[in-house]
Amino acid sequence: MKIREDFLPLSKPSIGEEEINGVVACLKSGWITTGPVCKKFEDKFCEITGAPHAISLSSGTAGMHLMMLSLGLKEGDEIITPSMTFASTINMITLCGAKPVFVDIHYDTLNINEELIENAVTGKTKAIIPVHFAGAPADMDGIMNIAERHNLVVIEDAAHALGTRYKGVHAGGFGRNAIFSFHPLKNITAGEGGMITLSDSQLEQRLRLLRFHGIERDAWKRYGKGGNPEYDINEPGFKYNLTDIQAALGLAQLARLEELNNRRRELADLYRENLAGVKGIDIPGVPSYRHVHAWHLFVVKITSMSRETFMKNLAEYNIGYGIHFPAGHRFGYIKKLYGVMEERLRETELAADRIVSLPLFPDMENKDVSYVCEAIKEILSHG
Numbered sequence: 001m002k003i004r005e006d007f008l009p010l011s012k013p014s015i016g017e018e019e020i021n022g023v024v025a026c027l028k029s030g031w032i033t034t035g036p037v038c039k040k041f042e043d044k045f046c047e048i049t050g051a052p053h054a055i056s057l058s059s060g061t062a063g064m065h066l067m068m069l070s071l072g073l074k075e076g077d078e079i080i081t082p083s084m085t086f087a088s089t090i091n092m093i094t095l096c097g098a099k100p101v102f103v104d105i106h107y108d109t110l111n112i113n114e115e116l117i118e119n120a121v122t123g124k125t126k127a128i129i130p131v132h133f134a135g136a137p138a139d140m141d142g143i144m145n146i147a148e149r150h151n152l153v154v155i156e157d158a159a160h161a162l163g164t165r166y167k168g169v170h171a172g173g174f175g176r177n178a179i180f181s182f183h184p185l186k187n188i189t190a191g192e193g194g195m196i197t198l199s200d201s202q203l204e205q206r207l208r209l210l211r212f213h214g215i216e217r218d219a220w221k222r223y224g225k226g227g228n229p230e231y232d233i234n235e236p237g238f239k240y241n242l243t244d245i246q247a248a249l250g251l252a253q254l255a256r257l258e259e260l261n262n263r264r265r266e267l268a269d270l271y272r273e274n275l276a277g278v279k280g281i282d283i284p285g286v287p288s289y290r291h292v293h294a295w296h297l298f299v300v301k302i303t304s305m306s307r308e309t310f311m312k313n314l315a316e317y318n319i320g321y322g323i324h325f326p327a328g329h330r331f332g333y334i335k336k337l338y339g340v341m342e343e344r345l346r347e348t349e350l351a352a353d354r355i356v357s358l359p360l361f362p363d364m365e366n367k368d369v370s371y372v373c374e375a376i377k378e379i380l381s382h383g
């Protein structure tokens with residue numbers, strides 16, 4: 001086959017006139033940091049997810065950090081999460097003094113195996129953090145059941161899951177704690193940014209303060225006409241706020257969520273059709289329960305050659321790729337702290353050596369998917 005001349009990236013944000021106009025309007029408004037546009041973004045987010053509260057933040061990682069602080073962790077406390085997740089969760093758990101306890105995944109969806117969670121619960125367990133991997137919902141009924149029996153907090157890592165539904169309910173819409181991310185690779189972007197959704201009003205008040213130094217009122221209210229510029233601080237906080245410039249971008253993207261996710265779904269279906277039955281590659285599985293997949297990523301597993309060789313070949317065809325994710329239990333600092341744990345994480349181990357993310361973004365054309373699939377068939381046939 002003829003090799004394309006231009007590079008097909010792993011991902012590229014879909015930015016249209018609405019996004020540009022929204023950002024320009026904010027720039028001209030006279031208020032560009034956290035203010036009325038962030039508030040609008042949060043309100044719209046509640047409407048879409050069904051969550052009672054939403055707090056906009058500088059990143060999903062900031063959201064995870066605040067959620068970890070809300071648990072009041074002590075040295076030795078344990079948090080259950082898959083090793084097949086982004087490093088930031090594992091880092092936040094560790095930096096807050098707790099121990100990440102990894103539970104194995106389902107090889108096909110890369111989601112945590114809910115049946116293995118109970119065995120990992122100890123007297124020190126404080127929370128479970130399932131990841132809705134690539135936009136496929138984890139089995140929330142199974143997870144909530146265990147959490148309720150053991151009185152554990154559940155924090156949904158919904159960084160991949162804007163538009164994801166589990167049995168009709170949006171991720172984070174169970175009224176529980178969830179974090180979302182607006183990194184440029186995600187289903188919608190705000191340049192960077194994140195959101196916490198939750199139902200507990202008291203916790204919401206506390207996290208809002210922790211988001212911005214612990215200061216009691218939003219700056220945009222303090223500096224408004226007749227506002228009181230004084231403030232008190234009862235608990236020191238961080239500088240984790242989102243700007244209105246970012247929220248303007250996020251808000252315009254949110255208005256297009258359905259369009260963007262529908263296009264992702266079409267492209268994922270095309271991949272699945274084109275790659276079904278091809279030897280040497282496992283295509284992503286989908287959950288057996290009723291769900292809506294957000295197709296944040298399209299992660300295949302290469303079974304007939306080394307992933308390194310496969311990726312080298314993709315590069316020769318001018319195709320971008322990624323690895324989501326290098327498994328957390330293999331990180332140097334984790335091994336140093338907790339030793340090796342391959343035995344317990346069989347499916348994670350198997351997946352970790354094989355996974356490759358293929359290009360998937362709304363502005364991709366159908367012929368791009370066909371090109372990638374043809375290239376993959378050629379690469380694998382030369383095995």
Ligand SMILES: Cc1ncc(COP(=O)(O)O)c(C=O)c1O
Nearest residue numbers: 059060061086088159181182183
């Ligand atoms: C599964 C997962 N969790 C958390 C995050 C953290 O989000 P952010 O990059 O906005 O800090 C990401 C983002 O890359 C992610 O993929």
